[in-house]
Amino acid sequence: MYLMNDIVRDGNAVLRAQAAVVEFPLSDELKAVAKNMMDYLVVSQDEEQNEKYGLRPGVGLAAPQVGVSKLFSSILIPSADIDELDEADVESEDYFFKGTIFNPVITRQSVKQAALSTGEGCLSVDEDVPGFVPRSNRITVKYQDETGESHELKLEGYPAIVFQHEIDHLHGVLYYDHINKQDPWTEPANTKLIG
């Protein structure tokens, strides 16, 4: 399982690189990286465990964030509703989404935007950058799972924001790239605030 010091921080070029396509069948090495990424997320969302290991509770982790410039991200979204989400003691064993997405492509996105009312943060960015991060409110994502099988997901609201944040990492984009520098907290037009 990864620990905080395995997570690459802003300033490292790997976070600004375009990641490479993942070939199937998955190599044992990439299977191990994906497992360690998901283990990080599961343990970080458990109150006792994350204290024990000093982990920031996380909902997603992209391969470039652990120094692997390949197109995949692990995502663990609890089923609890948005305003309970940031408590790391979310006991929900059932998840809205638990999995690693390989070679994801956003095939459709709504003109309507959404942004978390509190702004965003990132496991790779130690200093939070304040401001709304406008994203598409609805997206369709095509991706492959660990076996190489293709899936198509339609997402809206918080899950759509998480997926866009994690897919951005695969293209060298960080959340604060989307913040309006002049007016970070001015509600962007046509944008639904979430949470």
Ligand SMILES: CC(C)(C)[C@H](NC(=O)Nc1cc(F)cc(F)c1)C(=O)N(CC(=O)NO)CC1CCCC1
């Ligand atoms: C940056 C950080 C504040 C650590 C943020 N935490 C988070 O979303 N906490 C959380 C969410 C839950 F749904 C359940 C829970 F137990 C804890 C996060 O993981 N990310 C992921 C990241 O940095 N990926 O690269 C940032 C989020 C901002 C919007 C989407 C992802």
Ligand SMILES: [Zn+2]
């Ligand atoms: Zn991030």
